[in-house]
Amino acid sequence: MPQNNHLIRGRDKLAQQPDFQLVGRDKELKQLAGVLMRKQANSVLLVGTGGVGCSALCLGLQASKNDSEASFDIINKRIYWLDTDGLFASGDPSAMNEHFQKLLRTLSRSKESILIIEDARDFIEAARNNGCTNFINALVREIRMNKFQVIFETRDDDLEVVLKCHSDMREYYTMLDIKEPAHESLTEIITVTSKRLEQHHKITISEGAIATAIDLTNKYRVREMSLSRAQPERSLNLLDRALTTYRQRAHAAPAELTQLNQQLSLIEAAIAGDESSEFLHVPTEQLLSKKSELLQLISQQQEQWQSIQQQLRKCYKNQRDGEEGLIELENALLKQQEVEQAQGDTKPEPETLDQFRSFSASLAAGFESEAISKIRAEIAQMEAYVKENKQAFEQLTRQVNANLCLDVDSVLAEFSAISGIATDKLNQDERSKLLKIHSVLNSRVYGQDHAVDQLADAVRVARVGLKDPEKPQASFMFLGPSGTGKTELAKALAAALFDDERALLRFDMSEYMEKHGVAKLIGAPPGYEGYEAGGILTNSMRSNPRVIVLFDEMEKAHPDVFNVLLQVLDDGRLTDNRGLTVSFGEAIILMTTNIGQPNFLDENLSFDEAVSETMKELDQVYRPEFLNRFNGRENIVCFNRLDLAVVEKIARREIDKLNRQIKASGKNININISDQTLADICQDIYVPAIGARGLPGYITTRIKPAVANTLLQTPDAEGEMLIKYDITTKQLNISAPTKQAVLNPA
Structure with a gap:
């Protein structure tokens, strides 16, 4: 926890993440330790794109002090994190300055102190906005006098602000550029770190799902905020989102029941004679027998699932009622204590020796009134009930999640939903x-x-x-x-x-x-x-x-x-x-x-x-x-000069593209233009110096307006729009769709 001078000791920071483990960053950790062991320019500017792991590297530095192979120079370092938000929370420049001077004195007690500022831009702008620009100069002065060292973490986009904050930044700081980990290191990082996701969601992640998440986030870039950051965070965010969607789906209907229903659909399709069914050539008697077996299994699964759902809902209700009951009992305890305190203030002082001894004995024994003792007993009983109920809920959750495992298909489906790229292309x-x-x-x-x-x-x-x-x-x-x-x-x-x-x-x-x-x-x-x-x-x-x-x-x-x-x-x-x-x-x-x-x-x-x-x-x-x-x-x-045959193929491609646009808009209209008509148009409009660039322009100015007018004047029109070309007048003749519903001009 932050100390009074807004410094968080390294061991306390590490204790906040008891399962932390730095993997795949041995080279970068060695570089960081090497800079800190120098005599000159031994403060560090850690630069990397958001999500690349600068903060994890600093935490790994603290954790490395416990390694048997750690350098004595690093073991001797006293690492502190700055609580930037706490330092500037008061909004009072005098109080901020007092706290800052206090933390400088703490750091200056040893030359082996290291101050880590996790977001350098945040610190610099907060100092400027609160009239504390002297903080930046004070830090540089302390570094110049070799009183302690500083590690600034900053993103690429914020590097401009950090470098401009003081003219001596390049003299006293060594810049370490932290890049995305290589494939082998990235796989190791994701495999280890994904265990935290498994603990949170209580669902295991398959090796294939991890490999797919890494592959997709390496290959594709999407504008969605959580997937636009650097590795390894991109892969972890994708796995987190995929787990959430998978859990929602699995808890709505168990996977076993879903699979049985899918098999039943295939069997029923085969019985109905659907040629696409994989069971089409299975004898009808076997299909009917299999259908009966599946219906029985589905019924059993539904009963089990309904029973589990009822138990979960009961546990949820009991948990809610228990927590509300605890709140009521705690409020009742506070009221009773207030009442008894008020009554105690009005009681007369003990007059006799026996009264004084009785009063002293009750204080020494921690005496409470019968009413308060009763409420405390009820609170203890309610806490035990809530704890027991929570354990029952967790047991049921483990039972539901026991056979769940995030697979490749779930990761592909999640990324497809985010990126808009079809799953078959991703796969x-x-x-x-x-x-x-x-x-x-x-x-x-x-x-x-x-x-x-x-x-x-x-x-x-x-x-x-x-x-x-x-x-x-x-x-x-x-x-x-x-x-x-x-x-x-x-x-x-x-x-x-x-x-x-x-x-x-x-x-x-x-x-x-x-x-x-x-x-x-x-x-x-x-x-x-x-x-x-x-x-x-x-x-x-x-x-x-x-x-x-x-x-x-x-x-x-x-x-x-x-x-x-x-x-x-x-x-x-x-x-x-x-x-x-x-x-x-x-x-x-x-x-x-x-x-x-x-x-x-x-x-x-x-x-x-x-x-x-x-x-x-x-x-x-x-x-x-x-x-x-x-x-x-x-x-x-x-590149070759295009001949007319190629130009005609390009023109046909553009017409097909226009038809796809029309269908995508929900209209049942098709542009019909013969090969000969297309050849005549290309013969007249093609200019070798322009190449194929003239074709989209011709279609945009001559054909698309006719389609647009049809859609506006006859919105219910459907059918073919036949296009002909007069080689003499160089004019297009575009007929309306064969089936129309003309709007009333009035």
């Missing part, structure tokens, strides 16, 4: 997904088979662990005419690997044409505004390292940007202006450029000739060392 085997990736990409990007093949092969190589561990999973540069599928291929890859196009991190390099564009990517230099905020690229990668990064129209970027990206392509890592390093080892880097575009539009040049001319132009624009980073230029891929 798709990674191996199967990689084997199908070629066909999935080809279903969205037409006419660029060579580019799809090369990208799919590179992804497979990386995902099976054959890539260079020091480089991104794949790095490609796409060239070719506009509208041929370069950006679409990047989106298709994001959807194929992560089931979400939003997993694509896109940078339009026309926004980085100036020299200061580098500062936007990795952060401003020291002394410039926004220095502490970091860069867009590095911050995004720290929050989600498993991503596809698309740099669009690279030729527009300032040359200094290429120097930054050289490090990304070669080393797979990048250090921002604050000294925080991000890894691109799990990222796929894609770049597009318009260089050489006229070569592919020149009908006098073959594709191979256009590629040859374009590669010469690339050498004039980009440095050789930059181009060589793309797998020795093997991953510099040129």
Whole structure:
């Protein structure tokens, strides 16, 4: 518990979590201990994304003092946590200052004292808002004089505030960047920590459920608050939510009863002749016998479940009545004590020696009146009743939960409900997904088979662990005419690997044409505004390292940007202006450029000739060392100019997409356009310099308005909207749906 000077001793802090165990963080704990044992810069700034475990690491430092292998220097440390909320709770600057000076005196008694401030930004802003900015200077002064050490914990997003709070932060503090644990360590952490969830929910968690939670939270990023934090907290939050949903479902109807009802449904379907039933070919006599057996088992299970429910409800009622009775008895005791105290105040003083001796003896014996003794006996009896009833309730709960175990399907269902991604996609085997990736990409990007093949092969190589561990999973540069599928291929890859196009991190390099564009990517230099905020690229990668990064129209970027990206392509890592390093080892880097575009539009040049001319132009624009980073230029891929057959396929895809949108809105209307009509439209509107980009615009401006007007004027209309095209007038003829219910104009 907090002491009067708002310091919590390390052993008291650890005692608040008796089952605490730090696992999977041996390396980080050793680094932290090493900094604390230094002579210079031996205070620590622990930096990490929310949920990564900075607080657990500090608690692990306290726990490590009990290890047999702990360094004597660490054993000798006196660790304190600051009760920040308690320090600033009064709102009185004088009282706050008095308490702060007192805790400084406590810490200064030994140079081996360590003050841990769990939320540095919270402390700094509370000091400023309460007129106590001297607290920050006082801490730095004490550190400078080597009176004690400080550990500041801060999130990435708050690092700017902490670094700006004092000009000497970098001189006296060593920054430790705590990253998400590697897979093996993460599995160990979740396996150990999930035991606390099992104790809370009283339901076991299968190994498969733990592995699935880790896999899903590593692979996908969702905007839901509890799942947007760092590992290991993401996985633990998913397991906690899955356990809650599973428990609600299991306590509404037991799992055994649910399974029996499912089997009964399959048997009844087979008896009715349903071809989808797995028991269709079983003889009818056996089906009827099995049905009778199931009905009997279901009846027995229902009786048992109803009996347990009645007992649980009875225990709940008894518990509620007992607790209310305790409150009434305690109130009655207080009233009786008040009454007797008032009566005692009015009693005359003992006059005789015998009266005095009797009065003294009653005090010595702890004498209470008969009324109070009776109430106390009733309270003791009621407490025993409540305790006994609680044990009965817990026994029934254990009986209900005995056969419950959180499985893979429950975790998948919970994550699907949160993310909106279908369970079948989440449950798709990674191996199967990689084997199908070629066909999935080809279903969205037409006419660029060579580019799809090369990208799919590179992804497979990386995902099976054959890539260079020091480089991104794949790095490609796409060239070719506009509208041929370069950006679409990047989106298709994001959807194929992560089931979400939003997993694509896109940078339009026309926004980085100036020299200061580098500062936007990795952060401003020291002394410039926004220095502490970091860069867009590095911050995004720290929050989600498993991503596809698309740099669009690279030729527009300032040359200094290429120097930054050289490090990304070669080393797979990048250090921002604050000294925080991000890894691109799990990222796929894609770049597009318009260089050489006229070569592919020149009908006098073959594709191979256009590629040859374009590669010469690339050498004039980009440095050789930059181009060589793309797998020795093997991953510099040129896209074909689209022919009309491909354009027609893209147009058909867009019409199908429109029909899906109409159905999703609840309308039974279908756009019907023949292949010949579509070919005539594409023949007239396709411009090679624009590529396929003109098709969505044409559909949006010419076809969608007709659909919108139909939905507004005849909301009950259904059927087909036939579209014809006059090649002479270049006009569309769109007929209304075949079945309509026209609104009354009045």
